Amino acid sequence: MRQVKITFLIHNVYAIGGTIRTTLNLAAALADRHEVTVVSMLRHRARPRFVVDPRVTVVPLVDLRENSADANDPLLHQPAEVFPTAEKRYGQYSRLTDQRAREYLRTCEAEVIIGTRPGINVYLARFAPPRALRIAQEHLTHDTHSKKLRAQLARRYRDLDAVVTTTEADAAVYRAKMRLPGVRVLAIPNSVPDPGPQPADGSARVIAAAGRLVRAKRFDLLIEAFTDVAAKHPDWSLRIYGSGADKERLQRLIEEQGLGGRAALMGAVSRIEAEFAKASIVASASDAESFGMTLVEAMRCGTPVVATDCPLGPAEIINEGVDGRLVPMGDRQALAAALCDLIADEPGRRHMGEAARAAARRFDPAHVAHAYEELFGDLAATRSSRAWQRRKARWRNRAGRALRRLRR
Missing domain, CATH: 3.40.50.2000 (Glycogen Phosphorylase B;)
Incomplete structure (x- = not known):
């Protein structure tokens, strides 16, 4: 052209x-x-x-x-x-x-x-x-x-x-x-550009999430699901990146669930890929996504994603069970179970991360x-x-x- x-x-x-x-x-x-x-x-x-x-x-x-x-x-x-x-x-x-x-x-x-x-x-x-x-x-x-x-x-x-x-x-x-x-x-x-040659290796005991801290993103559901995860896997932590009107409510929920020191609101960052590469799983509990930018950013880092199957984007990004997991909207138990499945299966987690990195190439800016x-x-x-x-x-x-x- x-x-x-x-x-x-x-x-x-x-x-x-x-x-x-x-x-x-x-x-x-x-x-x-x-x-x-x-x-x-x-x-x-x-x-x-x-x-x-x-x-x-x-x-x-x-x-x-x-x-x-x-x-x-x-x-x-x-x-x-x-x-x-x-x-x-x-x-x-x-x-x-x-x-x-x-x-x-x-x-x-x-x-x-x-x-x-x-x-x-x-x-x-x-x-x-x-x-x-x-x-x-x-x-x-x-x-x-x-x-x-x-x-x-x-x-x-x-x-x-x-x-x-x-x-x-x-x-x-x-x-x-x-x-x-x-x-x-x-x-x-x-x-979403390739973040570089250093993909996540799947060994960090960290679940990450990112987005605006607003109710539609359902970080409250993610925190509640992580309460169940933490009971089974006490050496894992949750890091949530972003800012927004829901910050104080989410911080109170973290404290009420007894997750102080295990779950943390990390604030907004401009290079989220660097943080996703430090995690072994990225989670999204949204009730609605117009696309699902953070899902692709995580996949480009070789980090598998667990996301709610909300309208409209996740199902067009994630191939269920191959390069990520899709769970029903609003289902705390299903979200916690999918996270626990990946935590318990480190080889499977690494394989899914590799598949995610390969699949996400279709979103390359070129x-x-x-x-x-x-x-x-x-x-x-x-x-x-x-x-x-x-x-x-x-x-x-x-x-x-x-x-x-x-x-x-």
Whole structure:
């Protein structure tokens, strides 16, 4: 494929999160052949917490730091008018972000522009130049959005070229529930780079977990299951990495279960792979995952994963019994039993870790970047036919509305 200019639009590249990690991974892989820019809607610190490939240009739009010129702009304190009101991040957006997004996109020279969250995808649909390919990534899922937000997105997503989900299951939901004529809806997984030549050796008596400390991640269930594990295997420990609103409740639960010194909240880290490589098992007790980034990160380290079979990602990542274990959602006994099975079988654990490392190669950034390049080529080749599909759909909608008015 010839070299093209590619721009990613992201909420805040200076923070920590799965969308930031996977965006930077993909940007770096695409930078091998293309000119790549990451546009951060917001900025709250001097430098990004994650390492940014030096070939990737970072452009912040609104500076939230106290000493910035934007801090005194009156538009910063006025609610956004374009960013959708039903989006969870709406309170962090303003008329200033609306204005900066409009100004940047209307003069953007990129040939491909990729949005990375629903509200930003609305900016993309509203303001990006028609000559650019407009691609919306979905890092959550269709069904986790409110009915109001889905309605707001459906109106705007019709002007996009593609909607990319992280799982085929979620792509199928979008195709069934959001009618988008002329818009390609497909799944491309998140990318996770190889952490290096030193995989986990399976000897550490450590179970690790990572993610935002929020109720949906069910770290409480994991701690309760580890209580059962610890009773049988007192020499094993649990380390949970992350930060969030549930921290105090989880710490109390650790103390109530008598796990002080055995289970610990380790805080957030920017290089979680280094911690996963120090563990022999990685666990996830989530009730919902749009993808399952930590599962892939663990597998790339050669660390087997025990995860709940929650919607939508784990079953598309883990081959049950081969490179990891899947257990029913919310089942403390099943989670504890799967962990104990792996603890008791060190050779089997090592073999599963090797299988996990091999299976996770399909998430290498180079493979994912190639899938995006194929998408760019397909969208460019079908631009005219897809535009015709959109026009036909609009004519049918207008004719239908006119007919309903006549009948009334």
